[in-house]
Amino acid sequence: MYILYLLTVISLLLSLIKDKNKTKKALLVANKKFTKILPSFITMLILVSLLLYLVPDTLISKYLGNNNKFLGGVIALSFGSLTLMPGFIAYPLCGILLNKGVSYMVLSAFTTSLMMVGIVTFPIERSYFGTKVTLIRNFMSLIIAILIAVITGFCFGEI
Numbered sequence: 001m002y003i004l005y006l007l008t009v010i011s012l013l014l015s016l017i018k019d020k021n022k023t024k025k026a027l028l029v030a031n032k033k034f035t036k037i038l039p040s041f042i043t044m045l046i047l048v049s050l051l052l053y054l055v056p057d058t059l060i061s062k063y064l065g066n067n068n069k070f071l072g073g074v075i076a077l078s079f080g081s082l083t084l085m086p087g088f089i090a091y092p093l094c095g096i097l098l099n100k101g102v103s104y105m106v107l108s109a110f111t112t113s114l115m116m117v118g119i120v121t122f123p124i125e126r127s128y129f130g131t132k133v134t135l136i137r138n139f140m141s142l143i144i145a146i147l148i149a150v151i152t153g154f155c156f157g158e159i
Contacts, residue, residue: 064102072106080113084120105153116141
């Protein structure tokens with residue numbers, strides 16, 4: 001992670017050397033976007049933290065842990081499909097769940113379905129693409145999420 005920080009600082013310095021005005025404008029835009037997203041980020045972080053605090057580790061391990069990968073995968077696919085959560089919240093959440101004993105396959109099912117399947121966004125998507133296209137897209141996305149989870153399970157030796 002420190003390498004990424006170092007590369008960012010070096011890139012920023014190179015950008016400043018090349019064109020100070022563009023770099024300052026870019027930093028102002030980035031700051032504006034960051035302050036705009038910060039309240040929702042903090043809210044989501046608090047809600048996820050409370051949920052993880054209230055749900056016992058044993059319950060998480062029982063349903064999402066290594067004991068029953070099929071049940072864990074189905075639950076993860078369901079939650080991922082039903083939840084609307086940005087990636088910058090989902091990925092740290094997966095890190096926490098990994099530390100609590102959730103398998104990579106289940107985490108893969110959750111994040112892939114979270115990003116690709118949109119049951120919550122179905123009405124909006126239907127208004128743009130129509131019911132048939134939206135259903136096909138969501139169904140195909142669910143199939144892809146299942147395949148990715150299974151491949152992840154094979155790659156990490158969990159299946």
